[in-house]
Amino acid sequence: MSTTIPLSSTTKGTISVQKIENPYGSDSKPVASIGISLKGDSDAPDWKVHIPMDNLEEVIEALTALK
DSSP: OEEEEEOTTOSSOEEEEEEESOBTBTTSOOEEEEEEESSSOTTSOSEEEEEEGGGHHHHHHHHHHHO
16 A cells, blocks of 8 residues: 655655565565655655554554644
C-alpha cells in the first residue's frame, strides 16, 4: 500500500507513505516509510524516515496529540 499526499505550501511537493516489508534485507522487520519531496518525485524524496512497525502506534498517538 502506498499513499501520496500533496505537500502544503508547495506547488508540486508530496508526502509519500508506504509500508516496506524488508527495508534492510531479508532478515529486517517491516517499516513505515515517510518521504517528503519538494518537487513531487516520490522515487527520490528530499527527506525520508523509516519508522519500525513496532513503534507505529506510539508515533501515531504523538502526531495526533500535535494536531
